Amino acid sequence: xxxxxxxxxxxxxxxxxxxxxxxxxxxxxxxxxxxxxxxxxxxxxxxxxxxxxxxxxxxxxxxxxxxxxxxxxxxxxxxxxxxxxxxxxxxxxxxxxxxxxxxxxxxxxxxxxxxxxxxxxxxxxxxxxxxxxxxxxxxxxxxxxxxxxxxxxxxxxxxxxxxxxxxxxxxxxxxxxxxxxxxxxxxxxxxxxxxxx
Amino acid sequence: xxxxxxxxxxxxxxxxxxxxxxxxxxxxxxxxxxxxxxxxxxxxxxxxxxxxxxxxxxxxxxxxxxxxxxxxxxxxxxxxxxxxxxxxxxxxxxxxxxxxxxxxxxxxxx
Numbered sequence: 001x002x003x004x005x006x007x008x009x010x011x012x013x014x015x016x017x018x019x020x021x022x023x024x025x026x027x028x029x030x031x032x033x034x035x036x037x038x039x040x041x042x043x044x045x046x047x048x049x050x051x052x053x054x055x056x057x058x059x060x061x062x063x064x065x066x067x068x069x070x071x072x073x074x075x076x077x078x079x080x081x082x083x084x085x086x087x088x089x090x091x092x093x094x095x096x097x098x099x100x101x102x103x104x105x106x107x108x109x110x111x112x113x114x115x116x117x118x119x120x121x122x123x124x125x126x127x128x129x130x131x132x133x134x135x136x137x138x139x140x141x142x143x144x145x146x147x148x149x150x151x152x153x154x155x156x157x158x159x160x161x162x163x164x165x166x167x168x169x170x171x172x173x174x175x176x177x178x179x180x181x182x183x184x185x186x187x188x189x190x191x192x193x194x195x196x197x
Numbered sequence: 198x199x200x201x202x203x204x205x206x207x208x209x210x211x212x213x214x215x216x217x218x219x220x221x222x223x224x225x226x227x228x229x230x231x232x233x234x235x236x237x238x239x240x241x242x243x244x245x246x247x248x249x250x251x252x253x254x255x256x257x258x259x260x261x262x263x264x265x266x267x268x269x270x271x272x273x274x275x276x277x278x279x280x281x282x283x284x285x286x287x288x289x290x291x292x293x294x295x296x297x298x299x300x301x302x303x304x305x306x307x
Contacts, residue, residue, distance in 0.1 A: 034204045034206075037206075038214075038215045111214070111225075111229045130212065133212035133213050144219035148218075148220030149219055149222055150223045151217045151218070152215055153216075153217070163222075
């Protein structure tokens with residue numbers, strides 16, 4: 001698979017990475033499941049001990065009943081078709097159907113699992129997600145000054161937003177969708193107009 | 198040289214955790230945000246909170262003290278139980294010539 005984009009490099013010496021890292025910073029909308037990524041999925045079917053979850057890739061991922069915190073054979077998780085799930089990939093290669101879990105390696109859920117009621121789910125490109133998840137993201141910081149809200153970002157390009165009123169939710173959705181193509185200055189103007197109102 | 202191919206973006210750009218909450222909308226997620234994002238820093242801040250115990254340590258020790266005796270008595274053989282009872286009843290050592298509390302196995306003398 002060939003990708004076009006900027007070649008980026010990070011020096012060795014960061015706390016996490018052992019050596020330097022090179023990667024191609026490209027823009028794309030289609031997600032390819034990768035192991036360890038946290039994604040938002042939609043439950044489409046319950047089939048024999050596992051849920052089928054749509055994550056936007058070429059295949060649906062499977063999510064076992066037991067892959068939730070505190071789930072046992074008798075204690076089934078309360079998941080219906082159409083629910084939103086935040087989980088991470090256990091296994092995801094191009095030869096197999098990807099597998100998802102809502103529990104981390106130590107057995108705790110650490111924020112994963114069913115995403116609650118209400119809220120709004122929408123899709124953006126993968127580059128924007130990476131920009132939003134960068135350690136010092138201005139967009140997120142500026143938005144957090146506006147109103148209280150909750151945000152879940154999936155690496156598959158899906159974002160879920162929930163705020164107190166429907167109008168606030170929609171405002172945040174519009175800003176996030178538009179800020180990919182706005183420059184920083186335009187963004188600040190838009191936010192200033194909003195906080196003025 | 199060692200080249201490892203990595204398919205995920207997480208180690209490259211040091212991304213944050215995907216779930217976020219602002220201005221106290223969801224307090225649990227805010228706690229999680231602090232926890233997750235501090236894991237990225239060099240030191241792992243060990244969350245050092247003692248779990249609030251229903252029973253305090255002192256009371257636990259007292260209870261255990263008596264408990265061990267009670268349960269231990271259950272498993273004594275009958276002879277030992279009688280001895281234990283005698284010991285409890287008279288604090289002073291018995292006036293009668295002391296019988297051996299536990300009859301050891303006596304080798305048959307030829």
